[in-house]
Amino acid sequence: xxxxxxxxxxxxxxxxxxxxxxxxxxxxxxxxxxxxxxxxxxxxxxxxxxxxxxxxxxxxxxxxxxxxxxxxxxxxxxxxxxxxxxxxxxxxxxxxxxxxxxxxxxxxxxxxxxxxxxxxxxxxxxxxxxxxxxxxxxxxxxxxxxxxxxxxxxxxxxxxxxxxxxxxxxxxxxxxxxxxxxxxxxxxxxxxxxxxxxxxxxxxxxxxxxxxxxxxxxxxxxxxxxxxxxxxxxxxxxxxxxxxxxxxxxxxxxxxxxxxxxxxx
Amino acid sequence: xxxxxxxxxxxxxxxxxxxxxxxxxxxxxxxxxxxxxxxxxxxxxxxxxxxxxxxxxxxxxxxxxxxxxxxxxxxxxxxxxxxxxxxxxxxxxxxxxxxxxxxxxxxxxxxxxxxxxxxxxxxxxxxxxxxxxxxxxxxxxxxxxxxxxxxxxxxxxxxxxxxxxxxxxxxxxxxxxxxxxxxxxxxxxxxxxxxxxxxxxxxxxxxxxxxxxxxxxxxxxxxxxxxxxxxxxxxxxxxxxxxxxxxxxxxxxxxxxxxxxxxxxxxxxxxxxxxxxxxxxxxxxxxxxxxxxxxxxxxxxxxxxxxxxxxxxxxxxxxxxxxxxxxxxxxxxxxxxxxxxxxxxxxxxxxxxxxxxxxxxxxxxxxxxxxxxxxxxxxxxxxxxxxxxxxxxxxxxxxxxxxxxxxxxxxxxxxxxxxxxxxxxxxxxxxxxxxxxxxxxxxxxxxxxxxxxxxxxxxxxxxxxxxxxxxxxxxxxxxxxxxxxxxxxxxxxxxxxxxxxxxxxxxxxxxxxxxxxxxxxxxxxxxxxxxxxxxxxxxxxxxxxxxxxxxxxxxxxxxxxxxxxxxxxxxxxxxxxxxxxxxxxxxxxxxxxxx
Numbered sequence: 001x002x003x004x005x006x007x008x009x010x011x012x013x014x015x016x017x018x019x020x021x022x023x024x025x026x027x028x029x030x031x032x033x034x035x036x037x038x039x040x041x042x043x044x045x046x047x048x049x050x051x052x053x054x055x056x057x058x059x060x061x062x063x064x065x066x067x068x069x070x071x072x073x074x075x076x077x078x079x080x081x082x083x084x085x086x087x088x089x090x091x092x093x094x095x096x097x098x099x100x101x102x103x104x105x106x107x108x109x110x111x112x113x114x115x116x117x118x119x120x121x122x123x124x125x126x127x128x129x130x131x132x133x134x135x136x137x138x139x140x141x142x143x144x145x146x147x148x149x150x151x152x153x154x155x156x157x158x159x160x161x162x163x164x165x166x167x168x169x170x171x172x173x174x175x176x177x178x179x180x181x182x183x184x185x186x187x188x189x190x191x192x193x194x195x196x197x198x199x200x201x202x203x204x205x206x207x208x209x210x211x212x213x214x215x216x217x218x219x220x221x222x223x224x225x226x227x228x229x230x231x232x233x234x235x236x237x238x239x240x241x242x243x244x245x246x247x248x249x250x251x252x253x254x255x256x257x258x259x260x261x262x263x264x265x
Numbered sequence: 266x267x268x269x270x271x272x273x274x275x276x277x278x279x280x281x282x283x284x285x286x287x288x289x290x291x292x293x294x295x296x297x298x299x300x301x302x303x304x305x306x307x308x309x310x311x312x313x314x315x316x317x318x319x320x321x322x323x324x325x326x327x328x329x330x331x332x333x334x335x336x337x338x339x340x341x342x343x344x345x346x347x348x349x350x351x352x353x354x355x356x357x358x359x360x361x362x363x364x365x366x367x368x369x370x371x372x373x374x375x376x377x378x379x380x381x382x383x384x385x386x387x388x389x390x391x392x393x394x395x396x397x398x399x400x401x402x403x404x405x406x407x408x409x410x411x412x413x414x415x416x417x418x419x420x421x422x423x424x425x426x427x428x429x430x431x432x433x434x435x436x437x438x439x440x441x442x443x444x445x446x447x448x449x450x451x452x453x454x455x456x457x458x459x460x461x462x463x464x465x466x467x468x469x470x471x472x473x474x475x476x477x478x479x480x481x482x483x484x485x486x487x488x489x490x491x492x493x494x495x496x497x498x499x500x501x502x503x504x505x506x507x508x509x510x511x512x513x514x515x516x517x518x519x520x521x522x523x524x525x526x527x528x529x530x531x532x533x534x535x536x537x538x539x540x541x542x543x544x545x546x547x548x549x550x551x552x553x554x555x556x557x558x559x560x561x562x563x564x565x566x567x568x569x570x571x572x573x574x575x576x577x578x579x580x581x582x583x584x585x586x587x588x589x590x591x592x593x594x595x596x597x598x599x600x601x602x603x604x605x606x607x608x609x610x611x612x613x614x615x616x617x618x619x620x621x622x623x624x625x626x627x628x629x630x631x632x633x634x635x636x637x638x639x640x641x642x643x644x645x646x647x648x649x650x651x652x653x654x655x656x657x658x659x660x661x662x663x664x665x666x667x668x669x670x671x672x673x674x675x676x677x678x679x680x681x682x683x684x685x686x687x688x689x690x691x692x693x694x695x696x697x698x699x700x701x702x703x704x705x706x707x708x709x710x711x712x713x714x715x716x717x718x719x720x721x722x723x724x725x726x727x728x729x730x731x732x733x734x735x736x737x738x739x740x741x742x743x744x745x746x747x748x749x750x751x752x753x754x755x756x757x758x759x760x761x762x763x764x765x766x767x768x769x770x771x772x773x774x775x776x777x778x779x780x781x782x783x784x785x786x787x788x789x790x791x792x793x794x795x796x797x798x799x800x801x802x803x804x805x806x807x808x809x810x811x812x813x814x815x816x817x818x819x820x821x822x823x824x825x826x827x828x829x830x831x832x833x834x835x836x837x838x839x840x841x842x843x844x845x846x847x848x849x850x851x852x853x854x855x856x857x858x859x860x
Contacts, residue, residue, distance in 0.1 A: 067626075077642040084642045200399070207308035210843065211301045250849075251607055252298050259354055260305035263402040 003097045006058035014050035015183050017175050024051050027168055033121040036147040038172030041218025044147045048102050058099040060090045064109035070116045086132050095127045098141030106146040111160050121166035188226025198222045204260045212253035217243045292339050293689050299357045307365040311335050312686055328499040330360045355406050355497035362396035370506040378488035384472030385501035390436035391462050410495035411437055425486035430494035451475050562586035568760045573800035583724045583760035595744035601698045612706040612852040629657045669859055670772035674765045675718040676783035678756040685844050692784050692844050693752045699848040708739035721757035723791045729764055758787040759801035766809040777814045784821040786828050802832045817858055
């Protein structure tokens with residue numbers, strides 16, 4: 001089995017927020033391409049890992065970046081002793097052998113790169129390998145999932161309309177306070193009351209979105225702060241190094257954040 | 266490390282200081298932070314403004330809050346430095362509690378002033394309790410201001426004011442032992458009523474009862490001299506629905522002050538605004554405004570204008586006029602730059618980084634440090650197939666060289682005089698500051714750029730100001746012209762864009778860019794059709810594209826989506842909802858555009 005390295009053996013912890021597990025399962029049954037939107041650090045990637053585990057599919061993740069070309073996804077010829085040999089890219093691998101292919105932060109990739117997924121995301125479910133002169137028909141288990149953070153969207157980085165309209169979308173947000181506290185407590189290994197406090201702080205920083213912050217503190221950040229606290233770092237200091245300092249360089253905003261955090265505890 | 270640890274709050278001592286005020290941080294500098302604080306704590310939005318502190322009549326000033334606008338005193342007498350910082354935070358946190366947990370206003374009906382004051386006090390305590398439930402740290406913030414009143418001293422005369430301040434404390438900290446039966450009654454009834462706090466009638470009833478008790482105790486209450494304690498609380502004018510002149514005097518004055526501020530916001534004399542614009546200091550007008558009449562406008566060109574109704578270009582329709590630029594001391598620009606060192610640092614870093622350019626991968630090179638796989642493979646295939654292979658099979662990285670000329674075109678029409686929600690800062694002053702930061706950073710790196718500005722007064726007078734030309738350094742001359750820039754009149758964007766396009770097109774650069782910064786829709790006094798100038802500007806943008814000049818727009822108007830995308834095309838503009846962010850955003854936009 002060529003994809004055994006991509007199988008997820010242990011259940012990745014995921015706390016469902018609503019019907020997303022059922023929805024994704026339904027979309028997977030139809031092999032519909034899925035787009036996952038949501039702010040940074042809210043659990044998009046974790047969700048996909050969890051679903052791949054739950055559905056028993058291998059998961060191939062590609063972190064997209066600006067310099068990524070279509071060959072980086074699809075594959076390329078490499079030179080070897082006998083001449084040239086074709087090497088499948090991650091996308092082709094998933095298409096051939098039936099994995100969930102997860103393109104993380106797809107908007108980071110250039111638009112001419114993202115269009116390679118088009119023939120895979122409609123009825124055809126094919127991937128033409130132009131250079132190899134091969135038409136790969138998607139394995140029945142293949143499913144494409146992309147994610148992006150709408151908060152980063154700008155005129156310079158956005159999905160093409162023709163790309164967007166091929167997906168069903170799941171919109172993620174930060175979990176509600178109680179659930180988020182549960183997640184933080186579990187992932188960071190801190191007591192429930194510390195987790196509750198961290199979540200309360202996070203909610204306040206999210207209020208500051210648009211007031212000097214592009215994004216509030218994410219669940220991921222809270223877990224980092226919680227882990228520091230678990231290590232014996234004081235709450236104020238943990239919040240300072242894990243929440244305040246990373247999130248902004250603006251002195252005024254930092255001051256406000258510190259004041260707000262002081263009001264929370 | 267600038268960690269304000271919560272523990273620090275406890276150790277604070279509130280020392281009332283001499284009333285002489287040394288250089289305190291002006292309120293205008295505090296307001297952005299306080300607004301963020303309010304938003305952070307409660308996710309609430311309110312306008313924060315200054316309550317002008319003229320005259321020394323009222324000793325103890327309080328914030329005034331009418332539900333939407335929070336008026337803060339310019340200074341709290343007797344509070345300075347860190348204590349003052351904390352007091353402003355406390356005041357904003359308290360007003361925010363009203364905003365977050367308040368409800369419909371009370372009707373004064375037949376209530377006596379004392380009862381009104383008491384009900385307000387109970388409501389204050391209620392919202393604070395609710396706020397502290399959500400944000401326990403607020404207790405630490407508010408507590409010192411209660412303690413500072415030193416109310417537990419025995420033998421204090423039992424005036425209504427003292428009793429009420431003590432009641433405020435008893436409600437704030439119910440665990441304190443009380444020696445006064447009235448206070449104990451008030452406290453116990455207040456907390457007994459906790460399940461009914463949602464019902465405004467309950468507090469109203471309780472307040473009336475307590476008021477009656479005080480009346481029977483023959484405690485004097487003078488509504489004219491009464492001020493809410495502790496100092497961070499607001500005057501509670503926003504809690505009541507006064508349709509007649511309100512009974513307590515203080516409400517009256519605060520409302521009057523509110524009105525006074527409104528009128529001060531738009532001062533009739535232009536001179537005063539300019540003085541305020543000039544950096545907030547109170548020097549007389551910059552002396553250099555007058556010697557050569559800078560307002561002698563001379564026609565220099567005629568520009569066509571697109572009549573979208575007729576579907577044709579009206580030749581020579583708009584007259585471009587220029588004048589000797591007004592100047593002001595170049596040191597002002599210096600001061601703007603120094604005022605925000607963080608922005609200056611970030612801008613410089615950002616632009617330096619952009620200047621160096623990102624490494625570009627040059628493929629199919631005759632020589633290089635890596636094999637270009639695609640080319641090598643192609644060569645190998647060609648070899649096997651018996652073709653003559655392309656020998657350029659290497660690739661290398663090189664820093665891309667940028668060859669770019671940018672013209673920044675500023676809209677300095679009347680509307681840029683508008684102040685940004687709740688502060689004394691105008692859009693124009695932020696714009697100027699942002700441009701100063703960008704220019705200083707660009708000058709450092711030697712990018713070619715020019716800085717022009719425009720406004721218009723009908724089609725015969727499209728005023729075009731040259732602050733900095735391409736060939737000129739961003740030195741004292743350009744700086745003093747930037748400092749001397751004043752807003753006014755209308756926005757005839759198309760004509761100005763055509764001039765800017767010509768200027769940019771003359772530059773021998775690979776890429777030529779006009780960056781328009783505008784805060785509103787094109788308009789002018791002689792145009793009634795709102796679409797006319799929009800369409801003309803759109804045409805001007807198209808002409809620029811034809812001339813090989815890219816036009817990009819930064820819109821400072823939250824509602825500008827429609828016309829901006831009409832004029833510049835979707836994807837060729839960004840909107841900045843919060844004007845204060847412009848100094849930070851402008852360089853980012855520049856960097857993105859020039860990649």
